[in-house]
Amino acid sequence: MSPPKKVDVNPKEQTILREWRELVEEHYLDDIKHLKGHPDIVWGFEVSHAHIDEKETLRLEFHINPTRMLKLGTRIMREQFEAQGVQMRPVIRIIELPEHYLRRLDTLRMRDRNRVVSIDVKITNVSQAYGWLKMAVYECKRCSTQTHIDQRRARERESPGFCQPCFDDLLEASEKGETSPRDLLPPVFKMLTEECKYEDVQDLQMCQVTYNSDHHVLNTSTRHQILGTVNDDLVGEVLTSTYARVNGIVRVQPIPERTFAKDTRRLLSIDVLSVEMLPLED
C-alpha cells in the first residue's frame, strides 16, 4: 500500500490535533496498551463526550464540524495505536453525549445536515452487510501518475477530470509550440481496484421511541422513521427489535432507487457514530 499522504493542516487543525493528543494521553493510554495482541482488524474505540468537553476547541468543533474533527482524531488515535504496538485500525466512537444533543425524529430538518444528534429509537430492520467504495485510486494511462479520490456513499462514482503532470507537460509543450494533436486528447484513467479503499456498512431502519422514567416504552412511532448507516466494527452488532440511543451525524441522501438522476428530492439519514443500548421494556 502507498504511504499515507501528508495533508497540510491549518493552525486551527493543529490545535485540534494537539487537543486530541492530550485527550488520549490523559485518559486512554492504558486502554490502548491493553489492546496489544488483539486479533481483530478494526477496533471501535469509545471516547466519552465528557473528555471532549474538557477541551475548548474539540468541544466546539465536535458541534460545528464533527466530520473533520473526528477525521483528525482518528489520525492521532492511529499514531497512538502504532506507538503502543497495536495492529488494529481504530474507529473513534463518541459516547455519552450531553442531553442537549438529544432530538426527536420529527424535529429533524435539512438545516441539521452535518450536525451531531442523539436519537432514542427502536431498531426495526437491519440490512445485509455490504461494502462501498470509499476512496478510488486511478492511474493515468499516459504517465502512470496515481490520483486518489474520496467518494460519497450512494452517489455516482467520481473520477479525475485531468492529470496534473500531463497537464504541466502540455503547458510546457504549448509554450514551445511543440504540441501534437495527441497531447490535446483528454487523459484516460484506469481504476486500480486492488488499491481502492472499501468500507463495510449496514443500513438500519429506526423508529422514534418514547419511554417513561421507569424505562417502560410508551410509544414506538412508525410515522417517524429514519435510515441510519453503521460501519466497520458496528456491522453485525446491532439487532432488530432492540432499543438504542443512536448518536450520529445527519446527512442528506437522494431518494433510493430513483432512476431520475436529476431528482432534487432528498431524505435525511444518519451516519452512526455510536450505539448505546437502552434498557427498555415494552
Ligand SMILES: [Zn+2]
Ligand atoms: Zn498523466
